[in-house]
Amino acid sequence: MRKAFLAMVLAASSAVEGQSADLGKVSANTPVDWTGPFVGSHFAYASGHSNFSLVGPGMPPSSGAIDLTNPIDAFKGTGSYALGLGGGYNYMLPSRMVVGLEADISFPNTVSGIATTTGVQGSQTLTQTVLTSGTLRARVGYAPGSWLFYATGGLAWSYDEAQLGPVDAPEDTTKTTRLGTVWGVGAELALSNNWSARFEYLSTNFGGKEIGFGGTAQRLSSDLAVQTARLGVNYRFGKEGQRGLQDGLTPFETDRFALHGQTTYLQQYAAPFRSPYIGTNSLIPNQTRQTWDVTLYAGFRPWSGGEVWINPEIDQGFGLSSTVGVAGFPSGEAYKVGAAVPYARIPRAFFRQTFDLGGETKKIDADINQFAGSQTSDRLILTLGKFAVTDVFDTNKYAHDPRKDFMNWSVVDTGTFDYAADAWGFTYGAAVEWYKGDWTFRGGIFDLSRVPNSTELDPSFSQFQWVxxxxxxxxxxxxxxxxxxxxxxxxxxxxxxxxxxxxxxxxGMPADVALVRRYQSRAGIGVNLEQEITADLGVFARAGLADGSKEAYEFSDIDSTFAAGLSLTGSSWNRPNDTFGLAGVVNGISSARQAYLDAGGLGILVGDGRLPNAGLEKIIETYYSLPIWSWRATLNYQLVTNPAYNRDRGPASIFGIRMRTQF
Structure with a gap:
């Protein structure tokens, strides 16, 4: 833990010194007024420990300790790291002493541990997991120049889950909230008039807590102690607090460092529709689901043309029917893994190098995962690391980002493009792009999941994809x-x-493709078109075919697709910042996939238990997007005919609303 904290401190110190020098507005000796409200975000690495005792009828008492510290696994994306949000208020005295109050909440990835104990029927496992935690703290410090050194302490809470049960058997689960204390020390450095970076060490301690398991009548008593090293950024509103709330945060950008962010909330409702039967992967009528995420985009430019980006993210929520029921699923914001409690992930961490090869020089504006600068029309781009295949391939100006434009999976991407990805849509790989005149040639190799449509990427890279x-x-x-x-x-x-x-x-059993898996190939091809018609109107189209004799590996159960649509800004009705979109898509499957689904087989997204009356899945999607202060609101409607290729069910009307802001 001490080594991890020291590494974070050294990295933060190096970064903020470079940022301050490049920015030229705040140096180490520039006095900074810390008075005012602030909001922020942090990345943390935690080390946890719990002592427990377990008693129950007909069993001897047992006790032990659980280590809740987990190393980072790059291919599973797990580890004892967390992402969090916070805010507070500082007041600086004339002596440059600073007092303040702040609150924060953290969403761990995997702060969890397991112990084996003895129960009535033999060995059993006890698992303890921290789902969410937070603090309410005062801090007192001194602010020489642009630095703020402080001590902090106050109240802490955590929302935990405990699971108990026989080994390899369903577990009895209970959740509880703990209260405790927290203390720590830290340092914060002003990077600009608004932005500052901070690193701190926190120690949280919770007293004993007793909970009961209803299924086994056993009672658990346990404590919890967590040590945390944090690296974070704060945005100080100062005297422009009200304006900041209306106009949004200003991104932090220098020649070498950049920080952007976004948050998106999406709610969808599937209205009642005809549904004579329901299977495991069926769309459920008359239900609503939501998703929410927060993403930071932190970039570093080590040299000319080189960029390093990391995108830590907080995710929460479920897609309709837990993201099944429609091959062209209605929400690109819904992952195949849902959770009621927010959790941390790092979907992207990659390096990009651009080599200018000549031609016209064009200015590039700063954006998410992009530094401001210039590039020539002829160039070579190398991208290496963890990212989405669709960050590079199958892009479209009018339909590609479910956080900004259309929401349907088979509209924002070619439905047959079974691109390599984990259950969240990201993978490790490398891509090369060669721009020459009016042409671009792209190629890449990417890691597949260890098992089709799973949360874990193949650590051996023996299962892969060429694009x-x-x-x-x-x-x-x-x-x-x-x-x-x-x-x-x-x-x-x-x-x-x-x-x-x-x-x-x-x-005589339902079809199960997992029982016949062997090493083989699956291929597909797609065409993607975009065309500007006027300054306000653009059209697009996509079409694709894929091998329908084998299971879809990562994306969706689509063997043929055709989509087309338009995007129109609102200048003609005096709303130039509004956007209207309309699209239609037709998805199809092979006779082999139809027979498999009719035999009770389950695909990635579809499987009603039977498919006696198959038909093309037809989807119409329309949306209207408009700005509200620094936010953007979108109203969305989708009509799905023959969901999951089943003419016995539907049509389904799906209504959606999306709220998003970015800086």
């Missing part, structure tokens, strides 16, 4: 457009659908 793309940019009557052809080839352990059906008929 290639050719793009041509053009002008028609002075209006810009492009056409791109994208192809993929996946190599991994996957099953043939007809073999799964044959086995099901022999055993």
């Amino acid at each position: 290639g793309e050719i793009e041509h940019r053009h002008e028609i009557w002075g209006k810009k457009g492009k056409v791109a052809v994208t192809a993929f080839l996946s190599r991994g352990r996957m099953g043939r659908l007809d073999e799964a059906v044959t086995l099901a008929r022999a055993t």
